[in-house]
Amino acid sequence: MNAKGQRENFIDIMAGFTVYTGKYLPDDVHAKLKELREKEDSALATIVYDAMFEDLRLAHELERPLCQDTGVIQYFIQVGTGFPLIDQMEECLVEAVKKATVLGPLRHNAVEVFDEKNTGNNVGKRIPWIDWEIVPDNDEATVYVYMAGGGCSLPGIAKVLMPLEGYEGVVKLVFDQITSYGINACPPLLVGIGIAGSVEVAAKLSKKALLRPIGSKNSNPRGAELEARIEEGLNALKIGPGGLTGENSVMGVHIEEAARHPATIAVGLSTGCWAHRRAVIKFNADMDYEIISHKGVVL
Ligand code: SF4
Known part of the structure; x- marks a missing residue:
């Protein structure tokens, strides 16, 4: 695959993965919620947990985000110095968020400070927020997606x-x-x-x-x-x-x-929150990927 193809492939995967993050909780959060649900005896607490699991079921069935609040989208990235797209990570992730917003669909959630204007595509000044860690002598990239809700x-x-x-x-x-x-x-x-x-x-x-x-x-x-x-x-x-x-x-x-x-x-x-939308994906230099947070999932 040439450099342009790699870039487009990465953007498409990250757009799909960002949408996926908004619809499906990671395995560990899902398991913990089940564990906590089983410890409850009171009617009120069990009703609330059951409503959460019904929400997750409907998000899956209707192909919709599991919470209305997209949050502000953040990426925590660990990028090898030899990863082919290292110079383009930021622009690729911005493009991925724009695509994810349409594909999701994701509620528009980025409001420019001072202008008080919603940008309409979840992209704004310094958003998506990208936190970098550079990994020497390595050609892979690990990307954590986090949807930071208002609440x-x-x-x-x-x-x-x-x-x-x-x-x-x-x-x-x-x-x-x-x-x-x-x-x-x-x-x-x-x-x-x-x-x-x-x-x-x-x-x-x-x-x-x-x-x-x-x-x-x-x-x-x-x-x-x-x-x-x-x-x-x-x-x-x-x-x-x-x-x-x-x-x-x-x-x-x-x-x-x-x-x-x-x-x-x-x-x-x-x-x-209970809807802790944190997901992890790892790419090799050929843009093959493995989803770490949701076992066995292929986009
Ligand atoms: S705190 Fe979490 S579950 Fe509650 S509205 Fe915000 S993103 Fe949704």
Whole structure:
């Protein structure tokens, strides 16, 4: 395939995959929702979970997005320095979003700041947001698609704590924020926490934490323990599906960290909703692809 053919092929696959992300939850989220549904006894909680699964069934049957909120589309990309389309990734992903918007169809969700104008195609200044990681001596590309809905983005916060607040301050910020804003984000939530030395690093890591598979643990045993304890504490609040009370509050708590300044701890918080539309696809240099997040799926 020549370079032009490769480019068009990549755009078509990414447009189709972006549409697919809006219709089908990844395997891990689907399995976690089933697990949480089985733990519920109350009529209200089971009705809400059943409505979620009915929504997923109808999205499949009617070939429609599983939530009306397209979100703002974000791509987190890990690109090998030898991947043939490395120089064209951004323009290809912009074209993919435009195509996906028509194919989906996806609700138009990109509003230009200051002009207060909806662009009508989910593309705008710096949107789709693209987060780059360059992989040396490699010719593959892995693309995470994330649809950042308005509700699930609402609890997001990042802050540098006062020096004596310590890790207790991290926990306090998470609980304050989830108890005051969490129900706006369509629980059960996936909670992403970033801990670092400055606010922008903590915020970015909190979003990257949401890309990890549910059930995965922080690579440091102390980090994994903090994840488990925060998860246990949030579940004890019994926020339940839709915030209408139930046995649990969250699908998981993920923490990602970077070494911090000796005096300060910065903390970032991002949340994913029950409709956590995060999908992963991997390309080789011939544009053959494998979908990692939804096993066995071919577009
Ligand atoms: S929070 Fe999630 S499920 Fe709720 S409206 Fe937004 S995208 Fe949809």
